[in-house]
Amino acid sequence: MALTLVIGNKSYSSWSMRPWMLLEGFGIPFAEVVIPLYVDGSKEEILRYTPSGKVPTLIDGATTIWDSLSICEYVAETFPQHAIWPVDKAARALARSMSAEMHSSFQALRQQCGMVVHRPKGPVDFTADTLADIARIEAMWADAREKHGHGGPFLFGAFSVADAMYAPVVCRFDVYQPKLSTATHAYMDAMKATPAWKKWMAGAASETWRIPRFEPQP
Ligand SMILES: N[C@@H](CCC(=O)N[C@@H](CS)C(=O)NCC(=O)O)C(=O)O
Structure with missing residues (x-):
């Protein structure tokens, strides 16, 4: 399984930071694509990956998941061996x-x-x-x-x-x-x-x- 997380500038993109911290925090391997936001061509570049036109977006083969919380849910379902949500x-x-x-x-x-x-x-x-x-x-x-x-x-x-x-x-x-x-x-x-x-x-x-x-x- 090869995951790719598409994110915005690490200096500013708070939404991107969430799933990135989750994947890194659990040592789950992923490739990272960083798209500088709010410059000429940003939107077009994001739209190459996701119809939402927003980052973060996770790509898992033919599956595209956007929105930080739904990405976290997808990661939790995909890696049940990790306690991504608390067990209790x-x-x-x-x-x-x-x-x-x-x-x-x-x-x-x-x-x-x-x-x-x-x-x-x-x-x-x-x-x-x-x-x-x-x-x-x-x-x-x-x-x-x-x-x-x-x-x-x-x-x-x-x-x-x-x-x-x-x-x-x-x-x-x-x-x-x-x-x-x-x-x-x-x-x-x-x-x-x-x-x-x-x-x-x-x-x-x-x-x-x-x-x-x-x-x-x-
Ligand atoms: N609710 C979304 C918000 C995503 C969002 O607003 N992302 C911003 C960057 S932090 C974005 O992609 N902006 C670029 C644009 O709108 O062109 C999430 O949780 O992922």
Whole structure:
């Protein structure tokens, strides 16, 4: 089986980071195609791989899977030998709820704190809505860790889809540095210590493409 994951710039593409972290985190081999986003020809290039016109997209032979969460589900079904979702039913239900909430929510945080890996670290003037998103995420992380995190440093102990889905939030928290609890920092440190995280960040650091509208405005 040869998987190909089509992604956008590692510096900016938070959606791409999720399935990439999942595959890397579980040591599942895949080929990577990086398409620089929002430049002439980007859309046409993405459309060569997926009718959605968006990254990430996973290609598995004749099967094309798009959208980060459905890619994670496909990976979980394809590699049942890995505990890609937590094994315990209650933990898995919570992990699914948290992943779905990440997928469909937190517009304020996304809007105000776009993922720009190389952005100089430091806070912005967080809106009340952004602070509410941050508080909600911290509460969810704490709940998962308290109920199911005893076997390891990740949300459900061992690394799972839930961690991959929240990896871009760890990046945002790391870059924008809102006030966070000690427990949140400990979880972020665990994520940042993974080989997958370091590899993504090294990839981002080697990119020279810049998307002006995503860069901090003077
Ligand atoms: N809900 C989708 C969102 C995908 C998405 O919006 N991708 C952006 C990049 S992060 C994209 O492909 N933008 C390029 C374009 O729209 O031309 C997912 O989870 O995969």
